[in-house]
Amino acid sequence: xxxxxxxxxxxxxxxxxxxxxxTGGYRSLQKALKEMKPEEILEEVKKxxxxxxxxxxxxxxxxxxxxSRDPKFPKYLLxxxxxxxxxxxxxxxxxxxxxxxxxxGMVISAYTLKTERGYIYLRGEYPYAKVVLEEAxxxxxxxxxxxxxxxxxxxxxxxxxxxxxxxxxxxxxTALIESIEGKRGQPRIKPPFPVNVGAWGMPTxxxxxxxxxxxxxxxxxxxxxxxxxxxxxxxGPKLYSVSCCVKQPGVYxxxxxxxxxxxxxxxxxxxxxxxxxxxxxxxxxxxxxxxPDKIECPMDFINLPKYGSMLGSGAVMVFDDRVCMVKVCxxxxxxFEHESCGKCTPCREGTGWMKNIxxxxxxxxxxxxxxxxxxxxxKSIQGKTFCPLGDGAAGVVLSFVRNFTEExxxxxxxxxxxxxxx
Amino acid sequence: xxxxxKEIKEIVERYPDRRAALLPSLYVAQKHYGWxxxxxxxxxxxxxxxxxxxxxxxxxxxxxxKHKPMGRHLIQxxxxxxCMVMGAERLIDLLKDRYGIEPGGTTEDGRFSxxxxxxxxxxxxxxxxxxxxxxxxxxxxxxxxxxxENYK
Numbered sequence: 001x002x003x004x005x006x007x008x009x010x011x012x013x014x015x016x017x018x019x020x021x022x023t024g025g026y027r028s029l030q031k032a033l034k035e036m037k038p039e040e041i042l043e044e045v046k047k048x049x050x051x052x053x054x055x056x057x058x059x060x061x062x063x064x065x066x067x068s069r070d071p072k073f074p075k076y077l078l079x080x081x082x083x084x085x086x087x088x089x090x091x092x093x094x095x096x097x098x099x100x101x102x103x104x105g106m107v108i109s110a111y112t113l114k115t116e117r118g119y120i121y122l123r124g125e126y127p128y129a130k131v132v133l134e135e136a137x138x139x140x141x142x143x144x145x146x147x148x149x150x151x152x153x154x155x156x157x158x159x160x161x162x163x164x165x166x167x168x169x170x171x172x173x174t175a176l177i178e179s180i181e182g183k184r185g186q187p188r189i190k191p192p193f194p195v196n197v198g199a200w201g202m203p204t205x206x207x208x209x210x211x212x213x214x215x216x217x218x219x220x221x222x223x224x225x226x227x228x229x230x231x232x233x234x235x236g237p238k239l240y241s242v243s244c245c246v247k248q249p250g251v252y253x254x255x256x257x258x259x260x261x262x263x264x265x266x267x268x269x270x271x272x273x274x275x276x277x278x279x280x281x282x283x284x285x286x287x288x289x290x291x292p293d294k295i296e297c298p299m300d301f302i303n304l305p306k307y308g309s310m311l312g313s314g315a316v317m318v319f320d321d322r323v324c325m326v327k328v329c330x331x332x333x334x335x336f337e338h339e340s341c342g343k344c345t346p347c348r349e350g351t352g353w354m355k356n357i358x359x360x361x362x363x364x365x366x367x368x369x370x371x372x373x374x375x376x377x378x379k380s381i382q383g384k385t386f387c388p389l390g391d392g393a394a395g396v397v398l399s400f401v402r403n404f405t406e407e408x409x410x411x412x413x414x415x416x417x418x419x420x421x422x
Numbered sequence: 423x424x425x426x427x428k429e430i431k432e433i434v435e436r437y438p439d440r441r442a443a444l445l446p447s448l449y450v451a452q453k454h455y456g457w458x459x460x461x462x463x464x465x466x467x468x469x470x471x472x473x474x475x476x477x478x479x480x481x482x483x484x485x486x487x488k489h490k491p492m493g494r495h496l497i498q499x500x501x502x503x504x505c506m507v508m509g510a511e512r513l514i515d516l517l518k519d520r521y522g523i524e525p526g527g528t529t530e531d532g533r534f535s536x537x538x539x540x541x542x543x544x545x546x547x548x549x550x551x552x553x554x555x556x557x558x559x560x561x562x563x564x565x566x567x568x569x570x571e572n573y574k
Binding site (some may be wrong): 074082084085086087088089092118123124125126127128160162163164165166167168175179180181182183184186187200241242244246249250274281285315318319323327328329332335338341 | 436438439440441442443444445446449454479483484485486487500501502503504506507508539541542543544545546547548552555557572
């Protein structure tokens, strides 16, 4: 498959506007603004079947449609570049190596949504991406792809980078909006949804970097052609970030629905030192862990739930037989406890409880009944929080305990790790 | 001070609402003062015409604002799952041995501060760290000191 999202990134000048234009960049923007009406682009995006790449997989065309129907003005377009899900580094090559693809996608999206103001909410941990993006935005203004009266069409769009400050929760869209408004990043209750009441109370579309980076290609080849790539129900190219115990970790652009097995063994080169595969987290740390018998699973929004997990951000974390599952689970929960925003009691207190229980099991001080206690706390969080952080934490703990019960029991009974012994 | 005010006022122009400039303004103040001291909070609060409590309440929510003075160089080491599996915990021990520094602490000579990060998006090249705004990856017990020796 020809690369769409990571096109030309090996070129040392891929982030510069001249190089981008020389390789076909900003042609979709010309086509969209000069030859198409906003309604026509919306129709193409709907036909494409594109689903949001941030993790939830919501149909992009539908989200845009909701926002377009709201008569309030102004509207805002926010790019979610707060890539904080541990294991995920897929947006980074777009931000650092292909920033004009994102800008082009944002201008076309803004034109479709009749929005004149956009922000890229960039995580604070990507200082280099900030430099690249700001330079790229400057270049785009100079060439007339951003600013007033773009390409003489009368359409104006202004864009700037808004730097986050190290809060994972701001990747959740309503927390992101709170944060950009200058508040603590705590999620809002939905409804109302941001498409109606978002930033500064106005209709707001929040899209992930990778989602927006797909838009120029949809305009180029048409929604119908795009819908033929990869999985029929959630098509398109997909970026998978593969990490931990594989020979060639990295970001791979593959058709949506490529099997976990192909990703691990063909693209990422298999398990380091040819050890046996023990477990895979398929979609970033807040998605349930899978056992090796599940690796035939196509990696998309439809199939992963059937195998007991979720696509999430497409961050594949691979563990071989030398990795202790209790320890991975503890570290994941320690993260959730640290990042819980504190708004909902079940999440704020529950993640702390789970961390403490896991810490004692991991360090050999586990007690009889701890596994049941973990399950009980998890179930007391599930479904009782505003945003998915608590649900994610609970689902992860339940999946680790269910799939690796023996390892948890061994820790508790023998006061030591099963893996360290072998 | 005049410079800080000028910078913050430029930031305000980008937003439909003054308060939206708060996060970027805190970064500006942190750069000017080295950390978010009482003076820094007051400067931001005054320039944006916001209550001091609001400014501090927001600042303390976010991990990347510093509420105490920092060393000359800030080591931000990731220990999340991928970095942990690839050996980040051992690096913390080594930093402690070599520089006598604990997570959250600063060396006596004020050269380094160490902060533990929650994933810096470099899991394919774990373990990884940021030193100030410089990104370093594929760390091990040897190269981490070679890298850090460049920060005097």
